[in-house]
Amino acid sequence: MASSEKVKQYLACWFQLGKRLFVDNGREILCPKTVIIQDKYSPEFEACWNKVLKMEGHNCYLEGVEPTIDLLLSSAWEIASCVNCQMPIPRLDLGLQASPGCPCVDIPLWPNTDLPLPHSPINNRSHLNRIRSRLNIKH
Numbered sequence: 001m002a003s004s005e006k007v008k009q010y011l012a013c014w015f016q017l018g019k020r021l022f023v024d025n026g027r028e029i030l031c032p033k034t035v036i037i038q039d040k041y042s043p044e045f046e047a048c049w050n051k052v053l054k055m056e057g058h059n060c061y062l063e064g065v066e067p068t069i070d071l072l073l074s075s076a077w078e079i080a081s082c083v084n085c086q087m088p089i090p091r092l093d094l095g096l097q098a099s100p101g102c103p104c105v106d107i108p109l110w111p112n113t114d115l116p117l118p119h120s121p122i123n124n125r126s127h128l129n130r131i132r133s134r135l136n137i138k139h
Contacts, residue, residue, distance in 0.1 A: 002072050002090075006079040008049055009120045010072070010088040011062065012041065015048075016118035017087075017110065019103055020063045023051065039121050064103040065090060085111035087118070 002010075011021065012035050020031040030051070032044040041049070052060050057069030067090050071077055080091045082102040089102045104110050 002077055002079045004053075004073060006088070007057075007069060007072050008041075010079050010090070011049065011052075011069075012036070012045060012120060013088055013118040014062055014103055015045065017104075017107060021048065021052070021060060022063065023055070023060050025059045036119075036121050041121055062103060064106055087111075 015021075015032055015035045018031065020029050022029055030048045032042060032048050034042040035045045036042060052069055057071075057073055060069040061067065062069075067077055072079070072090050076093055077090050078093050079088045081087070082089045082104060084102065085104045087102065087104060
């Protein structure tokens, strides 16, 4: 089962590549221009995420992906990494999946290893502390 945080990260990563979120079966289309500001999600992205949560993900889906957000939050789905582009993708926890699975199939010139991958907010202080801790471990 994909946690709410994993699904949020999944959306954030794909928004950074310009994918859109169809809400209420396409009656509204969302794609925050700014997803991350320093070490936090942007207010624009948070508003989008709160709208999804308010609707409990019903009839909300990412462009190019079949399962709706409410399905991704169910026990049948998980968020994994695409073997081609390392981006988060929905994957059935058990069973076979008919669709290609990765929204990257319709993005020209992706993956592009010359660019940094989209990511979640990073707290630089805690990230650097983890690196420092690893360096201080004596073998």
